[in-house]
Amino acid sequence: MDRQPERESGIVKKIMKYLKSIPQCFCWKEHGGMYGTAGIPDIICCFRGEFVAFEVKTATGKTTALQDVTIGKINACGGTAVVVRSVDDVKEVIGGLL
Numbered sequence: 398m399d400r401q402p403e404r405e406s407g408i409v410k411k412i413m414k415y416l417k418s419i420p421q422c423f424c425w426k427e428h429g430g431m432y433g434t435a436g437i438p439d440i441i442c443c444f445r446g447e448f449v450a451f452e453v454k455t456a457t458g459k460t461t462a463l464q465d466v467t468i469g470k471i472n473a474c475g476g477t478a479v480v481v482r483s484v485d486d487v488k489e490v491i492g493g494l495l
Contacts, residue, residue: 422491
């Protein structure tokens with residue numbers, strides 16, 4: 398029986414659950430649409446005073462050019478913005494900030 402690949406929304410839910418379990422971590426899911434800002438990463442987080450943004454993709458998902466530019470701007474300003482595909486990817490980023 399073939400297993401369906403995990404959807405981005407499922408990955409986001411798992412990441413949000415993990416982030417909300419961490420002390421000194423405030424995060425929210427950025428919702429797209431006509432009232433959102435195009436290119437903003439899916440999850441915005443403040444961890445121990447550090448700005449962190451996660452662009453969530455599936456195993457085969459690709460970022461858009463606008464997402465790449467936005468990630469670059471956040472990193473250039475001293476924040477941390479990365480593409481993640483799993484909770485383990487997020488744990489690695491958070492671990493690097495400890």
